[in-house]
Amino acid sequence: MISDNIQRRADGVLTFAGHSVPALAEQYGTPLYLMDEARIRRNCRIYLDTFRECFGAQALPLFAGKAASYKQIYRIVNEEGMGIDAVSVGEIHTALQAGFPADRIFFQSCSSLPKRRLCRASCRRCSCASPRASTPIPIRP
8 A cells, every 4th residue: 555544444445544435535525635634743743853863953844835735734733843834925824824833934935025925924034036035034023
């Protein structure tokens, strides 16, 4: 199997994190995007422990918000002590709506957004890939 949380029972039913996939599809409809919270938390802890072991107690691994910009994911990542790498104002907005602390949100952009929008978003750091703004710019909390 692809992952240890995906199995096929003896009767042939596919399970995800111990739940019958056909039963979940019946209950919620399809398409259905499934996430295993225990697995996400375990992965966060692996990253956090490894970063701190390799780079010191202040190391802060960042979850790529573009991978899954959902409030519940941001809540989990926050509870596990990680930061967020955001690439859009929408990701920042969603994280803040989920209660994610602004001082652990890092904004990386390939375009130049007006500073006032970034200030309103209250990120910890902003860095833009444009030649005019290539060094990180602290943003007011």
